[in-house]
Amino acid sequence: MKKEGGHTIKLGLFVTLSIALFTGAIFIIGERQQLFSxxxxxxxxxxxxxxxxxxxxxxxxxxxxxxxxxxxxxxxxxxxxxxxxxxxxxxxxxxxxxxxxxxxxxxxxxxxxxxxxxxxxxxxxxxxxxxxxxxxDMDEILLKLKITSDNAASITGNLSEIMINIKDGKGAIGKLLMDSTFALTVEQALINIKQGAGGFKENMDAAGHNILLRGFFKKKKDKNKK
Amino acid sequence: MDDASIKKTGAANKKPIFAEDERINPVTGFFIEITLLTKFAFRFIRESFRAPHEFREFIRQCYLVGYRSFPLIAITGFIMGLVLTIQSRPTLARFGAESWLPAMVAVSIIREIGPVISALIFAGKVGSSIGAELASMKVTEQIDAMEVSGTNPFKYLVVTRIGAATLMLPVLAIVADAISLYGAYVGVNIKGDVNFTLFIIKSFESLEFSDVLPAVIKTFFFGFAIALLACYKGYNADKGTEGVAHSANSSVVLGSLAIFLLDMIAVQITDLLF
The missing domain is CATH 2.40.30 (Elongation Factor Tu (Ef-tu); domain 3)
Structure with a gap:
């Protein structure tokens, strides 16, 4: 009889624990869903x-x-x-x-x-x-992202084409960078321009000492001083 | 024993017609078995409402099938929670969703794993025990002796056991859920550091009443089905000791099958209602 009483107490505790756990779970979920507040x-x-x-x-x-x-x-x-x-x-x-x-x-x-x-x-x-x-909207963001990436793809494609043309010496920049003959010509032209500019300066200095043009140069000098 | 008492107590139960019987087509035998099982279930309902009630035996059975099954179900529950967490972590980590681990594990445990694993363990432990006990009583004619002594064996043996199993499995499943969640907490902390309060908050974050209530309600049906099948098999056992082994075996096999069938129906109903 005593043993049976002990069993009943254990069973009661066990069932109470279970009901308490269930009630706790219901309360937590209910609280989250604003049922009890x-x-x-x-x-x-x-x-x-x-x-x-x-x-x-x-x-x-x-x-x-x-x-x-x-x-x-x-x-x-x-x-x-x-x-x-x-x-x-x-x-x-x-x-x-x-x-x-x-x-x-x-x-x-x-x-x-x-x-x-x-x-x-x-x-x-x-x-x-x-x-x-x-x-x-995520779909909207993705659509815009797609347009941006399409544009980026198009730009990189064009850039790649340009770089290939430059490498092949095509176009002005390509010739300038890749064509050695053109580079020599440009270099020679620059030397010629430099020499021409030096000669022109000498001529202008000589003209400044000429009696006919001295007045013109003097007026110009005074105007610059002012 | 007069005819009326035989009819009342069921001592004149006909020999069960098993599908293995050579004279009966297995399909016919199956349907006959279903009919007898249904009659057995109706008899249980009828006897449960009819006084006098075997309340002391019912409490004793609750202790035996409920409290005594607790250690086994607790260990299983803890391991399931731990293992599920450890197994799920790599997949979630791959998606950068490790923080969802407690919520995912909690939903899995509360909705499915807790009730079903508890019920399967219950079918293995309690179902076989009821089947074997009643079958041995049947083949040793103890049930007949009870009838002769004026005790209603169906009420004393069957009603108390089915009632106890029906009420105790939900209790065990709730405790198993709690212990499984603790196992999951341990699992989360093996490779991480989450305090218990945060774990509980995260676990309940995705849980709703539609997760908890159907899961608890279905365990009543699991418990009822396990005990009903075990009592039916045991109460109608024959063929001596071979019949006892057969009853114990059938109780576990049919009980486990019934759990999955009922679970499938419960999922469909839950899906329709919530």
């Missing part, structure tokens, strides 16, 4: 919710403050999202705060991101509507 409701009208689902988190300043309660399709381009927000976060969310759809990391689930409104505005009330902003 005081909440208020706000809504937002979105044109595209990018796969947001009921139960997804609502994040404000990087903290999970609520959950998505309901999603209704109002028209072909308007989706209403009801959110349950923890009462503790109410004092930080202003009436002109904006909501947008984001995601929890690159692979994470969708969530509603609330950005704080301007300071000095009154805090949000129950059943208020938040202004919404268009979410940064």
């Amino acid at each position: 005081k909440t208020f409701q706000i809504s937002g009208m979105f044109s595209d919710i990018s796969g947001l689902q009921v139960g997804n988190n609502v994040r404000f300043a990087g903290i999970d403050v609520g959950v998505v309660e309901n999603i209704y399709q109002i028209s072909d381009s308007v989706v209403k999202v009801d959110m349950l927000i923890n009462e503790n976060a109410r004092k930080f969310i202003k009436k002109n705060a904006t909501a947008m759809i984001g995601s929890d990391g690159l692979m994470g689930s969708k969530l509603v991101l609330i950005s704080p409104g301007a300071p000095g505005k009154s805090v949000i009330s129950n059943n208020d509507y938040l202004a919404t902003a268009k979410a940064v």
Whole structure:
């Protein structure tokens, strides 16, 4: 009989432990879904919710403050999202705060991101509507990335063609850099120009001492001094 | 023993028609077996609501099938949590998603691994024990002796065992889930450093009621099916000691099969409802 009593106590403890664990799990999940805390409701009208689902988190300043309660399709381009927000976060969310759809990391689930409104505005009330902003769409980013990479590919293709032409001595730059005869010609031309410039200077100096042109050069000198 | 008491207690149970019987087509035998099993289940329901109730025996059975199975299920649960975490880590690390390890392991354990592994262990330990015990009682005519002494053997042996198994498996599965999560915590900390609070927060991050409640509810059905099949096989055993071995074996095999069948149905229903 005593042994049976011991068994009953052990069984009772075991069942109590199990019920406590189950209740704890329910409480933790319920707490996360705002079932046991005081909440208020706000809504937002979105044109595209990018796969947001009921139960997804609502994040404000990087903290999970609520959950998505309901999603209704109002028209072909308007989706209403009801959110349950923890009462503790109410004092930080202003009436002109904006909501947008984001995601929890690159692979994470969708969530509603609330950005704080301007300071000095009154805090949000129950059943208020938040202004919404268009979410940064991954498809859009990828499309832009594709256009950029296409352009980069085209530019590098052209650059490669130019470099090949230069290497083959084609075009002005190619001839200048790769054609040795052309380089010698250019060098000779430069020597000739230098010699010509030296001769011209000597001639001009001689002209400055000429009696007929002395007055002209003197006037020019005075004008420069002024 | 008069005819009425024979009818009431089921002492005049017909010899079970097994599929192996040469005279019966295996397909026909299967359907006959299903019919007899259904009748057995209805008899259990009828007897469970009919007074007097064998409450003390029910508590004793809860202790035997529940508390005494705890160490085995706890060890299995811990190892499953640990192994699942260690096995999953390289794949998640390849995608740079190691931080999702607790959440992924928790969903796997709570939704599927905890209930199913607990049920399979339960079928192995409790199912075989019930099948062998009742079969040996049957072949040694102890069940008949109980009837003669005025005790309702079905109520005393079957109702208490099925009831205890139905209630105790969910309890064991919940504890196994908790221990598995602890095993996962140890697994995460073998190659990392995550404190327990953060681990619990991350584990419950992806869990919802639709993960926990169906998983717990299905274990009631697992427990019921395991004990029902074991009691049926044991209560209808014959062929002496060979029949005892056959009953124990069939109880485990059919119990394990029933777990997977019920799990498949449970997944479909959960998918439809949530």
